[in-house]
Amino acid sequence: MDKIQHKFINVQGLNLHIADTGKGPNVVVFLHGFPEIWYTWRHQMVAAANAGFRAIAPDYRGYGLSDPPTQPEKATFKDIINDLLAILDHLGISKVFLVAKDFGARPAYQFALLHPERVRGVVTMGVPFMPPGPSRFRDTLPEGFYIARWQEPGRAEADFGRLDAKTVVRNIYILFSRSEIPIAAENQEIMDLVDASTPLPPWFTEEDLAEYGALYEKSGFQTALQVPYRSFQEDNGVAENIVKVPALLIMGDQDYVFKFPGMEDYIRSGKVKQFVPDLEIVHLPEGTHFVHEQLPEQVNQLILTFLNKYV
Incomplete structure (x- = not known):
């Protein structure tokens, strides 16, 4: 971890934080999900650097050490894409591998x-490529479905606001490590799904939680609730949704995302390859939604094998 350097790049008037380690022309950019931050990639960044790659992990605007947008309620996925392009241009990097987790798969x-001329390949964990269009999940899952709750203006803010940031992250890590979709009862809030006595997952330490807690104490959750949860219907502005670079999807078979209506069939049947023709899918039987933190050695090996194949 002491090899990882931290720097800030000014993009559109915002100072965006990036973690950076390793050297050389072959660059991997790691894109986090929620409730994650650059730190979620600590195992993968060191492994990539030790294997001869340069590893970069940004905090998205409004996350962690990066400045928040002036109007967080108007943040979009396009901001992440534009910021990524600006970061690469600023650093003089022409082409990269992208490794993404959770909603980071979308940007x-x-x-x-x-x-496509800037991308060598894409690796995602926990979430496959999803074609644009209306989501089935909100229509087919109960009212207490966590995404539906977090899309409701003010509800998550009130729910999270009862607790400190560290406890919010703790609760979400516990919830998202389970194999069932987090769904609250009608008169229950999402944070109440976790009892205070519930232990952290064994692969996630109190020190890890303290790192996350400190970063979210700084940033809060306002931008994080807007992107991704309140921006899912955003038009990506792409006419043809066929990914033309090689890709790898790593799925933990205990990942609750498999329980989303139609998701397991979409992945296991290979329907996802209609949109990502050059896609390899690897299943890790014991893996949860945080498979890269839970099983870092296995995931690191899968990522490095993919990178070396297309470098």
Whole structure:
């Protein structure tokens, strides 16, 4: 971890934080999900650097050490894509591998669609490529479905606001490590789904939680609730949604995302390859939604094998 350097790049008037380690022309950019931050990639960044790659992990605007946008309620996925392009241009990097987790899969794939000449390949964990269009999940899951709750203006803010940032992150890590979709009862809030006595997952330490807590104490959750949860219907502005770069999807078989209506069939049947023809899918039987933190050695090996194949 002491090899990782931290710097700030000014993009559109905002100071965006990036973690950076390793050297050389072959660059991997890691895109986090929620409730994650650059730190979620600590194992993968060191492994990539030790294997001869340069590893970069930004905090999105409004996350962690990066400045928030002036109007967080208007933040979009396009901001992440534009910020990524600006970071690469600022650093003089022409082409990268993108490694993404959770909702980070969306900007990774959109960047590959919009700027294929800048992308060598895409690796995602927990979320496959999803074609644009209305989501089935809100219509087919109960009212207490966590995404539906977090899309409701003010509800998550009130729910999270009862707790400190560290406890919010703790609760979400516990919830998202389970194999069931977090769904609250009608008169229950999402944070109340986790009892205070519930232990952290064994692969996530109190020190890790303290790192996350400190970063979210700084940033809060306002931008994080807008992107991704309140921006899912955003038009990606791409006419043809066929990804033309090689890709790898790593799925933990205990990941609750598999329980989303139609998701398991979409992945296991290979329907996802209609949109990502050059896609390899790897299943890790014990893996949860945080497979890269839970099983870092296995995930690192899968990522490095992919990178070396297309470098």
